[in-house]
Amino acid sequence: MAVSMLIGLVFAGPFLYVLWRNITLGSDLWGELTSASTLRAMTRSVTLATAVSLSTAALGTALAWLTTRTDVPGRRLWRVLAPLPLVFPSFVGAAALLAAVAPGGLVEELLGPVGADRMPDLNGFDGAWLVLTLFTYPYVYLPVAARLTLLPSSLEESARLLGRGPWSVFRTIVLPQCQGAIWAGTLLVFLYTISDFGAVKLLRYNTLTTQIYANRLFDRSQSFALALILALLALGVVVAERVNARRAVRVEAIGAGRPHVVHLGRWRFVALVGLLAVLVGALIGPVATLLYWAVRGLTGAAGSTDLATVAAPTINTAVIGLITAVVAVIVVLPVAFLTTRYRSRTGGVANTFVVAGFAIPGLVVALALVFWVLNAPLLGSLYQTLPVLIFAYVVHFGAQSMRAAQVAVSGVPPRMGDAARMLGAGPLRRLSTVDLPLMAPGLVAGAGLVLLSTMKELPATLLLRPTNVDTLSTEIWNAAEDGFLTDMSVSALVLVALSGVLTWLLVMRRDPSR
Amino acid sequence: MRRTRLVALPLLALALVAAVPACTSDSERLTIYSGRSEDIIEPLLVEFAEETGIDIDVRYGDSADLALLINEEGDQSPADVFLSQSPGAVGFLDQQGALAPLDESILDLVDAENRASDGNWVGISGRVRVLVYNTDDVDPADLPDSVLDLTDPAFEGDVAVAPSNASFQDFVTAMRSELGDDVAEEWLTGMADNDAPVYANNTAIVEAVGRGEVPMGLVNHYYNVRAKEEDPSVPSENYTFPDGDIGSLLIVTAASVLETSDLPDEAAQLVEFLLSEDSQEFYSEETFEYPLAAGVEPADSLAPLDTLSVDTIDFDELGGGLERTRELIEDSGLED
Numbered sequence: 001m002a003v004s005m006l007i008g009l010v011f012a013g014p015f016l017y018v019l020w021r022n023i024t025l026g027s028d029l030w031g032e033l034t035s036a037s038t039l040r041a042m043t044r045s046v047t048l049a050t051a052v053s054l055s056t057a058a059l060g061t062a063l064a065w066l067t068t069r070t071d072v073p074g075r076r077l078w079r080v081l082a083p084l085p086l087v088f089p090s091f092v093g094a095a096a097l098l099a100a101v102a103p104g105g106l107v108e109e110l111l112g113p114v115g116a117d118r119m120p121d122l123n124g125f126d127g128a129w130l131v132l133t134l135f136t137y138p139y140v141y142l143p144v145a146a147r148l149t150l151l152p153s154s155l156e157e158s159a160r161l162l163g164r165g166p167w168s169v170f171r172t173i174v175l176p177q178c179q180g181a182i183w184a185g186t187l188l189v190f191l192y193t194i195s196d197f198g199a200v201k202l203l204r205y206n207t208l209t210t211q212i213y214a215n216r217l218f219d220r221s222q223s224f225a226l227a228l229i230l231a232l233l234a235l236g237v238v239v240a241e242r243v244n245a246r247r248a249v250r251v252e253a254i255g256a257g258r259p260h261v262v263h264l265g266r267w268r269f270v271a272l273v274g275l276l277a278v279l280v281g282a283l284i285g286p287v288a289t290l291l292y293w294a295v296r297g298l299t300g301a302a303g304s305t306d307l308a309t310v311a312a313p314t315i316n317t318a319v320i321g322l323i324t325a326v327v328a329v330i331v332v333l334p335v336a337f338l339t340t341r342y343r344s345r346t347g348g349v350a351n352t353f354v355v356a357g358f359a360i361p362g363l364v365v366a367l368a369l370v371f372w373v374l375n376a377p378l379l380g381s382l383y384q385t386l387p388v389l390i391f392a393y394v395v396h397f398g399a400q401s402m403r404a405a406q407v408a409v410s411g412v413p414p415r416m417g418d419a420a421r422m423l424g425a426g427p428l429r430r431l432s433t434v435d436l437p438l439m440a441p442g443l444v445a446g447a448g449l450v451l452l453s454t455m456k457e458l459p460a461t462l463l464l465r466p467t468n469v470d471t472l473s474t475e476i477w478n479a480a481e482d483g484f485l486t487d488m489s490v491s492a493l494v495l496v497a498l499s500g501v502l503t504w505l506l507v508m509r510r511d512p513s514r
Numbered sequence: 515m516r517r518t519r520l521v522a523l524p525l526l527a528l529a530l531v532a533a534v535p536a537c538t539s540d541s542e543r544l545t546i547y548s549g550r551s552e553d554i555i556e557p558l559l560v561e562f563a564e565e566t567g568i569d570i571d572v573r574y575g576d577s578a579d580l581a582l583l584i585n586e587e588g589d590q591s592p593a594d595v596f597l598s599q600s601p602g603a604v605g606f607l608d609q610q611g612a613l614a615p616l617d618e619s620i621l622d623l624v625d626a627e628n629r630a631s632d633g634n635w636v637g638i639s640g641r642v643r644v645l646v647y648n649t650d651d652v653d654p655a656d657l658p659d660s661v662l663d664l665t666d667p668a669f670e671g672d673v674a675v676a677p678s679n680a681s682f683q684d685f686v687t688a689m690r691s692e693l694g695d696d697v698a699e700e701w702l703t704g705m706a707d708n709d710a711p712v713y714a715n716n717t718a719i720v721e722a723v724g725r726g727e728v729p730m731g732l733v734n735h736y737y738n739v740r741a742k743e744e745d746p747s748v749p750s751e752n753y754t755f756p757d758g759d760i761g762s763l764l765i766v767t768a769a770s771v772l773e774t775s776d777l778p779d780e781a782a783q784l785v786e787f788l789l790s791e792d793s794q795e796f797y798s799e800e801t802f803e804y805p806l807a808a809g810v811e812p813a814d815s816l817a818p819l820d821t822l823s824v825d826t827i828d829f830d831e832l833g834g835g836l837e838r839t840r841e842l843i844e845d846s847g848l849e850d
Binding site for chain 2: 037091095098099102201202204206210213214215216217218219220293296297363366367370371374380383384459462463467468474477478479480481482483484485486487
C-alpha cells in the first residue's frame with residue numbers, strides 16, 4: 001500500500017510540475033481551453049490518436065497471431081523484425097520514409113521507369129496516420145505476441161475438433177483471450193500519438209504537442225497551459241480505459257506447452273505478402289533510405305565519417321537501455337500486483353499516473369525532473385548523473401512495462417500460489433518459483449518495449465545525461481541538427497542493428513515454440 | 515541459466531550507478547551549454563582546453579531547450595557559458611536576467627549590429643537567409659529582387675517555408691524590427707494565401723528542393739552547401755536577395771556568460787577565444803559560416819558580407835518580442 005502510494009507520487013511528479021508552472025507563470029488555463037486554436041489542435045490530436053489506435057490494434061494483433069500461431073514462412077525471422085520499427089526516433093523514421101516515397105524520392109526513382117511517376121502526397125493527417133501506425137504497432141504486437149505464446153492451446157484444439165474453422169477459432173477463442181493485451185497496447189499507442197512531436201511536425205500536422213514546442217520559449221505560460229491540458233486528457237483516457245478493462249475476460253496462463261499452430265494452406269503466401277508489405281513500409285523502406293544516405297555520403301567527396309566514433313555511444317545506449325528496462329519492470333511490478341490481484345484503490349491511482357505519464361512530452365518530463373532534483377533535499381548532487389537519467393526514463397516509459405506486467409500478473413492463476421503456500425513456500429519463494437517464471441514472457445515483452453523506447457529517447461537524454469556521455473540518439477540529433485545526413489544515417493542504422501540484436505537475445509532465445 | 519541472468523542485470527545496474535562519479539559540483543571545470551551541435555563547434559572547444567589548460571564540460575542540445583534548462587536550474591545552474599544557435603534563445607535568457615555583461619574589450623571585437631545592445635551577448639558567427647532553388651525548375655532570371663515579392667501570385671505554391679523553425683522566426687522578428695509589424699503581418703498572410711508549402715526545418719526544405727518536390731524555399735545558406743557536399747549532382751543553388759534585402763538577413767549565433775557562473779574569468783576567456791582569428795577562420799573554412807570578427811573573410815562561394823542585410827534585433831524595443839512574432843505567424847494561417 002505505502003509502496004504503491006510512493007510509486008504513484010513519484011510518477012505524478014511531472015503532473016505536479018506542470019500544475020506548479022501553470023500557477024507560477026499565471027497561465028490562463030480557461031482561456032486556452034476555450035480558444036479556437038487550442039480546440040483545433042486538441043481535436044487533431046484526439047482524431048489522429050484514435051485513428052492510429054484503431055489501425056495499430058488491428059495490425060499489431062494480426063501480426064502477432066501470424067507470427068506466433070500460424071505456419072507463415074519465415075516466422076522466426078519476423079518475430080525479431082516485427083518489433084523493430086519502434087526503435088526509429090520518430091523524426092528520423094518519418095524523414096526517411098518521406099524521402100523514400102516523396103515526389104522525386106527513392107521509390108519514384110526506382111519505379112519511374114515502370115510508370116509510377118508521381119507518388120501520393122504524404123503530408124497532413126494521412127501521412128501522420130500512416131507513419132505513426134507503421135512505427136507504433138509494436139506497442140500492440142509485443143504484448144499480444146507474448147500473450148499468445150502463453151495461451152493454453154487446449155481450447156483451440158477442442159474447438160478445432162468440434163469442426164470450427166480457423167477464423168471462427170480466432171474470433172471466438174483467441175481474440176477474447178488477448179483482449180487485455182490488445183487494450184494495453186492500444187492505450188500506449190494512443191498516449192504515444194498524443195505526445196509525439198517529431199513525426200507530426202515533419203508531416204505538417206499541427207497538434208497540441210507541436211504548439212507546446214513552438215511556444216516553449218516565447219510563451220511559456222501558454223506552453224505549460226497546453227501541457228496541462230494534454231496531461232488532463234491523458235488522465236481521462238487512462239481512467240476511462242481502466243473502467244472498461246474491468247470487464248475484460250480473465251485468462252490464465254498455465255499448461256503453456258506447445259501452442260496450437262494453424263495451418264494456413266494456400267493463405268500462407270497471402271499472409272507472407274501482407275507481412276512483407278508492412279515491414280517494407282515500417283522497416284525496410286526507412287532502412288533503405290538511411291543506407292542510401294550513408295553510402296552516398298561515405299563514398300562521396302565528404303567521406304570523412306569516422307565509424308569508430310559510434311562505438312562508445314553504442315555501448316552507452318545498450319547498457320543504459322538494458323538497465324532502464326530492468327528497473328522499469330521492477331518498479332511497476334508492485335503496482336501491477338496491487339491493481340490486478342488485489343484490486344487496490346491506491347494501486348489504481350498509482351497506475352493512472354504511471355500510465356498517463358507516457359503522454360507527457362519528454363522535454364516536459366526532463367524539465368520536471370530538473371525541478372524536483374534541484375529543489376528536493378539531498379538530491380541536488382545527483383543532478384545530471386546516470387541514476388537521474390534512468391529515473392527519468394522509468395518515469396517516462398514506466399507505462400510500457402506497467403501494462404505488460406499487469407497482463408502478466410493476471411495470467412498467473414492465484415490457486416497456484418495457494419498451492420505453493422500450502423506446501424510451505426514463503427512469499428519470496430512463491431514469487432521466484434511460481435509467479436516470475438509464469439510471468440516471464442509478459443515481463444520481458446514489457447521490458448522490450450521500454451528498451452526500444454529508451455534507446456531512441458531524445459529530449460530527456462539531451463538535458464539529463466551525465467555530461468560527456470553520448471548515446472546513439474544524441475549522435476543522431478547532433479548530425480540531423482545541422483544537416484549531416486550521412487552521420488545521422490550511420491548512427492540510426494547502428495541503432496536499428498543494436499535493437500535487432502537485443503530483440504533477438506530477449507525475444508527469440510526464450511521463445512518456447514521455436 | 516535464466517535465473518543468473520535475471521539476477522545479474524540489477525547487479526550490473528547497481529555497479530554502474532555506483533561507479534558514476536559525483537562530478538557535477540566540481541566548480542573547477544568550465545561548463546558550456548552549447549546549442550551549436552558537436553559537429554560544428556567541438557574542435558574549437560577542444561583547442562581552447564588544450565591551449566589554456568582549462569578543463570571543460572560540454573552539454574549539447576537544442577538552443578531553446580537549453581535556455582529553458584538554464585532557466586529551470588536557476589541559481590544552481592552548472593553552466594558558465596551559453597552558446598546559442600540563434601538570437602532568440604539567448605535573448606530569452608537575457609530577458610530573464612540570466613546573463614552577465616561582457617567586457618568592452620570583448621564586445622568591441624564585433625561590429626555593434628552583431629551583438630546585444632546591452633552588452634550581454636556577442637555574435638560569434640553568422641548564417642544568411644537565402645532562397646534555395648532547383649536549377650531544373652527555376653530560371654535564375656525569374657527570381658525576385660526582394661523576399662517581399664514572394665507573395666506575388668506568380669510564386670503560388672512554389673516557395674517552401676519552415677514557420678516553426680527558430681531561424682524563420684528570427685527572420686520575421688527582424689522584418690518587424692526593420693519594416694514594422696504591418697509589413698510582416700501582410701507578408702505572412704500573403705505567403706499563406708499563396709499556399710506556401712510548410713516544412714519542419716531547413717534540412718527538409720533543402721532535401722525537397724533538391725529532389726524537385728518544391729521549386730524554391732527560404733532557408734539558411736549552409737544547408738545547401740552541405741547537401742552539395744554530400745551529393746554534388748543535386749540541382750539546387752542558393753540565391754541571395756540583392757541590395758541588403760531583409761530576405762538575406764544575417765542571423766548571428768551567440769555566446770554569453772551566465773550571471774551565476776563561478777568561473778566568470780575563464781568563461782570570458784572562452785568567448786574571447788571564439789572571436790580570435792583562428793576560431794573565425796574555422797567558421798569560414800569548416801562550417802561555411804560568416805566570421806564576424808578579426809577581419810576574417812567568408813568562404814569564396816558566399817556573397818560578401820557588406821551586400822547583406824545585417825541587423826541585431828533589439829528585443830527590448832520590439833513590442834512583444836518573439837512572443838508577438840509567434841502570434842503573427844500563428845494568426846497568418848501559414849501553419850494550417
